[in-house]
Amino acid sequence: MITWEKLGELTLQHLTLSLSAVLLATLVAVPGGILLSRNRRAADPIIAVVGMFQTLPAIALLAFMIPLMGIGSRPALAALFLYALLPILSNTYKGLVSVDPAAKEAARGMGMTAFQMLLFVELPLAFRVIMSGIRTSTVLIIGWATLGAYVGAGGLGEPIISGFAMVSPRLILAGGVPVTLMALLADFLLGYLERKVTPRGLQV
């Protein structure tokens, strides 16, 4: 029914799709969160709008993407990217605005430029919160990437969808088990990375 080789190929596809989506979202949402923390009044409405993508059913969002971007991995990537934005954006914002005002005042009073403050004080202090946003997004996206198969993006959604159509639990499991393992593994690895990179002074 499905070869190990095919499964490996789908897994790789799935992983690439998920990680690309998270990576793109991180590249957009972290700077976005930084900007929002400088314009707090704009933050709430913008986070609300980004949050709306989260409420759209994934299938509907994917369906919207097809007329815009055709089929294949591009529409899937675009949809997953939109899903991944919110946790990273809101955590970056929250992490930055909750940095101890005393540390910020000291930094400013000591003569750090705005950029130095961001780089040496604010981002390191917000790091954990930002990181946990990325982690949430990654786990979420690995699950949702299965839907990518509907628009021809491949990945582990393929055996699951075929399994549904053919009423084959084995096929469903062949897709479902690796997805679950991948999500768990990603969660574990990112958690480990987070602890490793957090300076000793911030560890609790």
Added chain:
Amino acid sequence: MVRFENVTKVYPDGTKAVAELNLHVERGEFVCLIGPSGCGKTTTMKMINRLHEPTSGKIYVDGRDISTVNPVELRRNIGYVIQQVGLFPHLTIAQNIELVPRLLGWDKARRARRVDELLQMVNLDPAVYRDRYPRELSGGQQQRVGVLRALAAEPDLILMDEPFGALDPITRETLQDELKRLQAKLKKTVVFVTHDMDEALKLADRIVVMKDGRIHQVATPDELLRNPKDEFVAQFIGRDRLVASAETLTVADIMIRNPVAAPPHFGLAEAVATMRKRRVNSVLVVDEEERLLGIVTARAIERGIASHRTLGEVMETNLATVTPDQPVTLAIQRMLLGRLEFLPVVDEQRRLKGLVTNTSLVGTLSRTAEARGATA
């Protein structure tokens, strides 16, 4: 070193934080800005490193109009210490201290030398503390590091915003002593904001009392204690700290107002119990009209307890006394000449008003001396 010329600061909501302020802080001078909250003292200080900008007027640091100086450059040359300390929790103590030198581009070896030198200055062993993180230090140690961080790049001018306000009283005093010691050695120009008059009196060369955004009085601690400008300043200082010299003090100022007294028919055993309870070693004997009849000491009771029963029988009646309005110097004279331990205070009708003892005398005089010592 720092000069304010007609500086006014109005906040966007219209509150006038500082009005028409003129002040000159000399090089090497330790100036305390003091006043009730909302008097503009913190705003005044924060205008010096441009954390606040004046609405009008000019501020000069080292002869330069600071509105023409890049704020970042300006701040790197001014030490800054705040009440909440604001150490960076993700950096080690050494990294915290060397931050400004790093921004200024000092090389690594020079920074490391400076960190060790500074830690030693406040008796924190560099080998122990260098690589610790702020949260591993006590509040007092953290603020020591906060002060060191401000000193790190050897600025001539240091701003301190109630740096010891959040510490417990004992730690606060230790840090004040340390700062005083450091200042004696380093001779920095310091602008120190506080609302604690004890702190200002202890540390400052000059105290600037502020009220409603204006300078109310500028004086050395000594002048301030001797000549507070008005009731506001006097109250802020606290009546008990105002210096009165021994020459102007009267007996009434220093006497114990409710000495242990008893009628002559009082039993000796009862008298002993009362003396124990009040922790004194003498009882004044008075009649029903509070007129002084004599004094009984613990020693006299000891001698007389076998053969006598009441205070009246053992009291010493040949007493030197003073009146409340007589100068303290007279009381001192009498006590020294007569080798007296007590001097009862009575009015013209010989009614008992109080008691001067060796201890009350010494206590008062040393307090006046201390208040002067603090200003010396």
